[in-house]
Amino acid sequence: MSAISLRDVGIAYNGVPVVHDVSFDVAEGESFALVGESGSGKSTVLKAITGLAPEWTGSIGILGAPVSHQPDRTLARTVQMVFQDPYGSLHPRKTVDAVLTEALAIHGIGDRDARVEAVLRDVGLDRRFRFRYPHQLSGGQRQRVAIARALILEPRVLLLDEPTSALDVSVQAEILNLLKRLRTEHGLTYLLVTHNLPVVSFMCDRMAVMNRGRVVEIAPAAALHDGSFSDPYSKGLYAASGGAHPEPEDRR
Ligand SMILES: Nc1ncnc2c1ncn2[C@@H]1O[C@H](COP(=O)(O)OP(=O)(O)OP(=O)(O)O)[C@@H](O)[C@H]1O
Numbered sequence: 001m002s003a004i005s006l007r008d009v010g011i012a013y014n015g016v017p018v019v020h021d022v023s024f025d026v027a028e029g030e031s032f033a034l035v036g037e038s039g040s041g042k043s044t045v046l047k048a049i050t051g052l053a054p055e056w057t058g059s060i061g062i063l064g065a066p067v068s069h070q071p072d073r074t075l076a077r078t079v080q081m082v083f084q085d086p087y088g089s090l091h092p093r094k095t096v097d098a099v100l101t102e103a104l105a106i107h108g109i110g111d112r113d114a115r116v117e118a119v120l121r122d123v124g125l126d127r128r129f130r131f132r133y134p135h136q137l138s139g140g141q142r143q144r145v146a147i148a149r150a151l152i153l154e155p156r157v158l159l160l161d162e163p164t165s166a167l168d169v170s171v172q173a174e175i176l177n178l179l180k181r182l183r184t185e186h187g188l189t190y191l192l193v194t195h196n197l198p199v200v201s202f203m204c205d206r207m208a209v210m211n212r213g214r215v216v217e218i219a220p221a222a223a224l225h226d227g228s229f230s231d232p233y234s235k236g237l238y239a240a241s242g243g244a245h246p247e248p249e250d251r252r
Pocket residue numbers: 013018036037038039040041042043044045193195
């Protein structure tokens with residue numbers, strides 16, 4: 001059974017189609033990337049999966065269950081999304097504790113104190129951070145909180161929309177290492193949107209290359225080592241990014 005399955009998915013905003021005929025399957029435990037230039041429809045695919053872009057046709061399944069066209073609370077426990085800008089996605093007047101507790105309260109999950117402590121440990125934030133506000137945190141710490149907020153519901157699938165592109169380069173590596181460790185430890189499936197091919201090389205098993213709302217090729221991440229893409233657009237994207245991206249050494 002696939003963790004994520006899209007079949008002939010078309011997505012529109014206000015009647016204007018922006019994504020066409022997208023099909024792919026992500027296996028349980030796999031890390032799969034959507035790559036392509038800005039505006040190619042990558043984020044829109046994630047939004048359709050989570051009910052934030054409701055005008056879609058075709059079929060979307062998560063762990064064998066069909067996805068509906070609206071945000072769905074049951075699905076939200078299985079699939080969580082992490083956004084690019086951790087400052088924008090965290091409420092400025094809520095402490096880390098409030099953000100995490102609220103996620104549990106919405107889903108009627110008890111044992112909140114212990115869960116908050118455990119998830120903070122899991123994302124590498126010690127107890128001092130629990131009662132801080134977003135403006136008292138660095139960009140990397142804020143992104144750790146955003147990841148904790150997703151993780152505290154114990155999802156099986158994480159949708160990651162440019163999870164490190166708003167961060168300084170040195171901090172990006174820390175967050176990528178964290179995401180890599182969390183995937184292994186929790187057996188998570190990742191669907192990651194990025195325009196950064198080295199991130200794909202480091203984090204992902206396979207990728208779908210999108211151009212103008214269509215998937216033009218599905219390739220193993222290893223294609224980024226040797227340039228073995230078959231579609232002309234993918235080849236151009238690879239060349240434009242500077243060619244070979246050797247897999248970086250594990251920076252853990
Ligand atoms: N809320 C919206 N309403 C109308 N059109 C939108 C909306 N969001 C995105 N679009 C349009 O849909 C197309 C795909 O955008 P999308 O954000 O999915 O691309 P992307 O590949 O994720 O690019 P980026 O990396 O810039 O986010 C673009 O033409 C964009 O202008």
